[in-house]
Amino acid sequence: MAKSKKAKRLDELAAQIRVCTLCPLHESRTLAVPGDGKYTAKIMIIGEAPGKEEDETGHPFVGSAGRYLDHVLEGTGLDRSDLFITNTVKCRPPKNRTPKRLEVDTCTSNYLFEQIELLNPKLVVLLGSVAAKKVLGVKSVNEARGHIIMHEGRKFLVGYHPAVRFYREDLGAKVKEDFALLKREAKKL
Ligand code: SF4
Structure with a gap:
């Protein structure tokens, strides 16, 4: 079957991301990580940035945070094939530092916001404060988590990034x- 216009544009964006040099993060990356998953997914998960294993493989959430994501997804009745998973910035920041505002603004305005529009998911899950602040403008994860937020006609859910438990066990x-x-929300979609 011929690819839809939407799928072609998503492929095109992924190809652009892989060779992107628009912000300084390209200098230290091994591989850019455009995102993985179904282009028809009802749920999109957006984390912060690729880590070491993501940078080495070019795929999102494959490191220890990814294994934990699989673990917590186990109880949800969802698996990765039901989702589209990506990050706010597509290249690993040096030593996993938090991405800087210029990097976040450049990457989201060129890629993430168009990915969201094209995928048009029913629910977007923002994991961690970088994604939540940029996409919804909220002050903190703690303030925004625990309920569905309607924004521009779409449902959003804010949560802690699974990696947080490695340095904040609580x-x-x-x-x-x-x-x-x-x-609970996935069942309603
Ligand atoms: S982080 Fe985004 S904007 Fe920066 S080089 Fe990578 S793909 Fe391009």
Whole structure:
């Protein structure tokens, strides 16, 4: 079957991301990470930035945070093939530092916002403060989590990034709560 215009444009964006030099993050990356998943997914997950293993493989959420994502998805009745998964910025920041405003603004205005428009998911899950602040303009994850936020006609859910539990063990329970909410909302889609 011929590819839809939408699928072609998403492929084109992924190809542009792989060779992108629009912000300084291209200098230290190994591979850019455009995102993986179904172009017809009802749920899109957006994290912060690729980590070491993502940078080496070119795929999102394949490192330890990714394994934890698989673990928390287990109870939700969803698996990765039901989702489209990407990050706010597509190239790994040096030593996993937080991406800078210029990097976030450049990457989202060139890629992420168009990916969201094209995929047109029913629910967008924003994991971590970088994604939540940029996409919804919220002050913090803690302020925005725990409920569905309607924004520009779409449902959004904000949660802690699964990696947070590696340095804040106390937040592990909150990550589980966030995915429990995702499970309840996924059933309604
Ligand atoms: S982070 Fe985004 S804008 Fe920056 S070089 Fe990578 S793909 Fe391009």
